[in-house]
Amino acid sequence: MQLDQYISDLLYRYECVILPNFGAFLTQYKSARVHESTNAFYPPQKRLSFNAQLTDNDGLLANYIAKSEMIPHEEANNRIASYVRFLFDSLHRGETQVLENIGTLSLTADSHVIFEPSYHLNYLTDSFGLASFTTPQIAREVYKEEVEKLEEKAPIAFTPERRSSSWIKYAVAGMVILGGIGLAGFKYVQNVEEYNYASQQEADEQLEGKIQEATFIIENPLPAVTLSVMKPVGKYHIVAGAFRQAENASKKVSELRDKGYKARQIGTNRYGLHQVVYGSFSDSKNALSELRSIRTSDNKAAWLLVKELEK
16 A cells, blocks of 8 residues: 555654654755746745664554554554565665655665655645745846946936935925915915925926936037126026036027027026026016916926025
């Protein structure tokens, strides 16, 4: 008779199951692992092995067979002895014996038993329900060299943390301003600040694209042009763009003036970029009206900056 199923059942509960006068099947805990070449993940399991030196009958297998089949203990031992004789006879004939869900047994030329464990079952009950799986390898690309090259041309780093910090600064500043303004002017200031914040957010989102356009597309910028800078008039400024190179900012000013705008540079922003405006206004209504016209006819990305410029 085949005793594979009984041995397999006991391996779930015990670390050593002895087949009397033949050898012992052992289990050893093995932690979870990843196969490097196949990217396969394996859960914790019991690793099976065989020791031909452990042959003394400990009664474990015989007791289990006797209880399972409700037969006398002596008859169970007789069945085990018969099965051991069958294994030795077949192995000496050069046959390989397959023990279902346990492994295969074979004999070397010098009569040593070779055991090859099966991996169909995981005998570790703590890993019940956990199966192995394979996942594609995560491709990790290193952009260090590329970033260093870009930094030489445009050393700017926009990170979520910095932007978040800027928003906090804006929020705190807005709270201080609103706290000091009377009830009569509250609605007006709130509308202006909200519009300024919305415009700043939209400008930040497009800032990197504008920097790329200004820094990399213009390969041959015009020579530096000396301009007479007019004194700033008004605190409402319609921004046309921000440029890393001062030459490109000057070129933009010339282009806008050719179109009839009172364009000029109003200094650098917090990113160190040269800001160019279509014009400045002292009245918010006039500034908003002109902004709508510019967005329709010339530049959809134009935005309104509300800021008192230093004289």
